[in-house]
Amino acid sequence: MNNLRTRLGVGGDRRYGRAMSEPSAPPSLSARAMAARPTPYLDGLNPAQRAAVEALDGPVLMLAGAGTGKTRALTARIAHLLAQGRARPNEVLAVTFTNKAAREMKERLGRLMGESVEGLPWLGTFHAICVKLLRRHAELVGLKSNFTILDTDDQIRLLKQLIIAENIDEKRWPARMLAGLIDGWKNRALTPERVKGAEAATFNNMGGELYTAYQARLSALNAVDFGDLLLHMVTIFQAHPDVLAQYQRWFRYILVDEYQDTNVAQYLWLRLLAQGHRNICCVGDDDQSIYGWRGAEVGNILRFEADFPGAQVIRLEQNYRSTGHILAAASGLIAANAGRLGKTLWTAAEGGAKVRLIGHWDGEEEARWIGDEVEAVARGTRGAAPVSLNGQAILVRASHQMRAFEDRFLTIGLPYRVIGGPRFYERQEIRDAMAYFRLAVSPDDDLAFERVVNVPKRGLGDKAVQTVQAIAREDGTGLLEAARHAVASGRLSGRGAGQLRGFVEGVDRWHGAVLAGEGHVALAETILDESGYTAMWQADKSPEAPGRLENLKELVKALEQFENLQGFLEHVSLIMDNASEDAAEKVSIMTLHAAKGLEFPAVFLPGWEDGLFPSQRSMDEGGLKALEEERRLAYVGITRAERLCTISFAGNRRVYGQWQSALPSRFIDELPAEHVEVLTPPGLYGGGFGAAARPTASGVEDRAARADVYASPGWKRMQERAGSRPLAQPREARHMVIDLDAVSDFEPGERVFHQKFGYGMVRLIEGDKLTVVFEKAGEKKLLASFVVAAGDAGDVPF
DNA sequence: CATTAGAATAACACC
DNA sequence: TATTCTAATG
Numbered sequence: 001m002n003n004l005r006t007r008l009g010v011g012g013d014r015r016y017g018r019a020m021s022e023p024s025a026p027p028s029l030s031a032r033a034m035a036a037r038p039t040p041y042l043d044g045l046n047p048a049q050r051a052a053v054e055a056l057d058g059p060v061l062m063l064a065g066a067g068t069g070k071t072r073a074l075t076a077r078i079a080h081l082l083a084q085g086r087a088r089p090n091e092v093l094a095v096t097f098t099n100k101a102a103r104e105m106k107e108r109l110g111r112l113m114g115e116s117v118e119g120l121p122w123l124g125t126f127h128a129i130c131v132k133l134l135r136r137h138a139e140l141v142g143l144k145s146n147f148t149i150l151d152t153d154d155q156i157r158l159l160k161q162l163i164i165a166e167n168i169d170e171k172r173w174p175a176r177m178l179a180g181l182i183d184g185w186k187n188r189a190l191t192p193e194r195v196k197g198a199e200a201a202t203f204n205n206m207g208g209e210l211y212t213a214y215q216a217r218l219s220a221l222n223a224v225d226f227g228d229l230l231l232h233m234v235t236i237f238q239a240h241p242d243v244l245a246q247y248q249r250w251f252r253y254i255l256v257d258e259y260q261d262t263n264v265a266q267y268l269w270l271r272l273l274a275q276g277h278r279n280i281c282c283v284g285d286d287d288q289s290i291y292g293w294r295g296a297e298v299g300n301i302l303r304f305e306a307d308f309p310g311a312q313v314i315r316l317e318q319n320y321r322s323t324g325h326i327l328a329a330a331s332g333l334i335a336a337n338a339g340r341l342g343k344t345l346w347t348a349a350e351g352g353a354k355v356r357l358i359g360h361w362d363g364e365e366e367a368r369w370i371g372d373e374v375e376a377v378a379r380g381t382r383g384a385a386p387v388s389l390n391g392q393a394i395l396v397r398a399s400h401q402m403r404a405f406e407d408r409f410l411t412i413g414l415p416y417r418v419i420g421g422p423r424f425y426e427r428q429e430i431r432d433a434m435a436y437f438r439l440a441v442s443p444d445d446d447l448a449f450e451r452v453v454n455v456p457k458r459g460l461g462d463k464a465v466q467t468v469q470a471i472a473r474e475d476g477t478g479l480l481e482a483a484r485h486a487v488a489s490g491r492l493s494g495r496g497a498g499q500l501r502g503f504v505e506g507v508d509r510w511h512g513a514v515l516a517g518e519g520h521v522a523l524a525e526t527i528l529d530e531s532g533y534t535a536m537w538q539a540d541k542s543p544e545a546p547g548r549l550e551n552l553k554e555l556v557k558a559l560e561q562f563e564n565l566q567g568f569l570e571h572v573s574l575i576m577d578n579a580s581e582d583a584a585e586k587v588s589i590m591t592l593h594a595a596k597g598l599e600f601p602a603v604f605l606p607g608w609e610d611g612l613f614p615s616q617r618s619m620d621e622g623g624l625k626a627l628e629e630e631r632r633l634a635y636v637g638i639t640r641a642e643r644l645c646t647i648s649f650a651g652n653r654r655v656y657g658q659w660q661s662a663l664p665s666r667f668i669d670e671l672p673a674e675h676v677e678v679l680t681p682p683g684l685y686g687g688g689f690g691a692a693a694r695p696t697a698s699g700v701e702d703r704a705a706r707a708d709v710y711a712s713p714g715w716k717r718m719q720e721r722a723g724s725r726p727l728a729q730p731r732e733a734r735h736m737v738i739d740l741d742a743v744s745d746f747e748p749g750e751r752v753f754h755q756k757f758g759y760g761m762v763r764l765i766e767g768d769k770l771t772v773v774f775e776k777a778g779e780k781k782l783l784a785s786f787v788v789a790a791g792d793a794g795d796v797p798f
Numbered sequence: 799c800a801t802t803a804g805a806a807t808a809a810c811a812c813c
Numbered sequence: 814t815a816t817t818c819t820a821a822t823g
Binding site for chain 2: 097098099125126127128151152226227229290291293294397398399400420457459460461462463464495496573574591592593594615617618633655656
Binding site for chain 3: 654655656657658
């Protein structure tokens with residue numbers, strides 16, 4: 001749980017997680033020699049990077065392609081600002097998107113400058129920085145400075161209540177959808193008053209009103225959601241010029257990472273802050289804009305020069321990360337997008353391995369193959385030098401894809417780490433425990449109250465809670481007070497009353513302990529103990545109960561890193577990632593989004609199938625724009641790889657326990673063939689690649705095709721590998737042969753057999769793609785290689 | 799009021 | 814398939 005230790009590193013924080021010692025000069029260097037070289041951070045920068053570092057004044061747009069050393073340039077720029085005496089550390093504001101990026105920059109800065117006595121730059125995510133500011137000015141938007149930050153879960157539950165209160169059918173109008181709408185408005189910096197007309201009339205004509213009601217409710221709860229953090233700050237800046245002026249003076253230099261991902265609210269926030277001195281440096285890459293769904297506006301970066309006239313634009317185009325073929329494949333893919341700023345990335349490392357492409361029968365086999373392959377790469381049997389597990393990553397489009405890999409890696413004992421996945425703090429037991437802590441810190445936290453009054457079961461069901469809520473409404477108090485009242489006034493009868501009294505007394509006691517400044521670690525244990533929460537899981541005989549207890553223990557342990565419960569809760573609401581820094585060798589599994597900004601010697605990109613990637617859902621919602629964003633995501637994926645990049649897809653995949661067929665992703669066809677090596681027989685899975693060698697109906701050519709297979713590097717590889725992995729070979733071989741035979745002779749109306757869908761009839765043939773109406777599974781579009789003529793089915797040795 | 803069986807439904811990415 | 818919701822039962 002090392003991540004819990006990493007503080008926000010903003011403003012008043014005392015130090016970095018672990019400050020690097022300043023690189024000490026070799027003894028031979030005299031003090032004067034040192035003085036003559038006051039800018040070690042400039043060493044080794046290329047001319048473009050150097051220009052970006054030295055252009056300190058006025059607006060600067062750094063267009064930094066993937067792997068061109070932008071973090072390096074950014075940190076050097078900060079070091080330069082400080083070394084030149086342009087600003088003191090805390091007069092520099094550096095904004096990132098992810099905590100991971102913030103952490104990395106802090107680390108690098110620490111390495112570059114050592115620990116500064118003058119404090120640190122304001123370095124953090126938009127949200128983290130806004131929390132700091134908002135706590136100071138909360139009263140300007142009707143909040144107390146100890147407001148709580150709701151996560152998505154709380155948000156949804158709150159909205160659900162409002163929807164039900166309005167008598168809207170929450171089946172047809174789910175809270176999630178409303179949450180999405182409201183988030184969208186907040187991303188565009190629209191307060192409820194500013195949502196007008198057709199937009200306010202969405203969501204069963206109630207969108208605008210529900211938004212208003214939601215904000216009122218948040219205000220009453222002294223709470224904000226993520227979107228509010230920025231929205232409130234923009235509101236404050238706009239309504240209080242004095243406050244704005246104060247920060248404009250304070251932050252003399254502003255740096256923004258991943259500028260292509262800023263949304264309107266963030267953009268406004270930045271523009272307001274930079275208005276005076278215009279010392280703003282934005283770094284971004286329009287080709288890596290992948291957060292359109294959360295309101296990011298690529299327009300922000302495309303418009304930069306118009307927003308800040310006279311801006312210097314500096315392009316970083318030398319890629320230091322990937323070898324030639326990989327970079328070329330990525331460039332070829334992204335070229336299909338329209339409306340780019342355009343960059344020409346180049347690398348000194350020409351050549352290297354081509355991007356490898358392989359198709360599989362289904363998702364499980366894909367996982368199996370990748371598992372074997374990871375081990376092979378780690379042993380160095382893939383041509384180049386071995387790549388340790390830490391240097392390998394599997395990047396998926398959607399987090400549910402991770403499971404197949406986890407399952408497989410567990411069975412073969414391949415160590416892995418999941419980054420992003422289901423998060424520690426989103427687990428039920430952790431959130432329950434946190435709700436107890438929240439109550440202890442602020443007893444009027446109604447959401448926390450609701451969450452745990454009846455956890456563990458205290459016989460206080462819906463009815464009891466409703467009574468308490470009614471009293472709270474009547475008295476205009478919080479739920480805890482209302483509960484007290486309910487018991488005292490006898491509005492709640494016998495059995496439940498005693499339980500409720502016990503609960504209220506418990507909260508009072510814990511709150512008292514917090515006020516008395518009792519040791520928070522011991523207190524946390526006491527709370528979990530006295531509330532019966534620990535006992536509840538101890539009594540639980542389900543297989544996951546021990547794990548949950550373990551998690552609770554870990555939670556308590558994590559508390560030790562903080563001074564008090566408040567500090568801990570604050571931290572957790574914003575830092576929801578679990579970056580375990582354990583040193584063991586493990587292959588990483590994460591989403592493409594989580595991988596942005598990272599790099600690995602060897603990268604696997606599974607699941608390149610139409611519908612999954614590009615994702616059908618985003619294309620339905622966003623059309624061509626969304627498709628381009630998906631393509632950028634593919635670009636991000638490929639450019640994570642340094643030396644080895646392997647793309648794969650599966651013809652069949654289980655979705656909700658239902659088998660679905662899929663065609664290879666259209667992105668595969670867009671990869672320039674000369675930079676790709678197909679590991680499967682030509683014409684079978686390779687999309688456009690095998691076109692020339694695609695077998696036709698005639699048996700003769702079939703044999704020729706088969707000969708090709710045996711001659712292909714992919715087949716040789718498999719043979720080679722088969723020696724060390726006897727299990728894998730027969731399976732692969734079966735597929736090869738079957739697939740080759742299967743391609744022949746389909747005609748419309750022909751009866752065919754498919755391993756997962758059973759029998760069906762061919763309806764349409766388009767090249768190597770068939771549309772088949774299955775007797776049970778309905779109509780499917782799939783590659784011809786996945787079905788056999790019905791009569792042959794019996795021979796298939798599956 | 800709690801428990802439970804059976805049905806409905808779900809899953810895109812993040813702070 | 815796995816989790817969550819609903820309605821029926823104790």
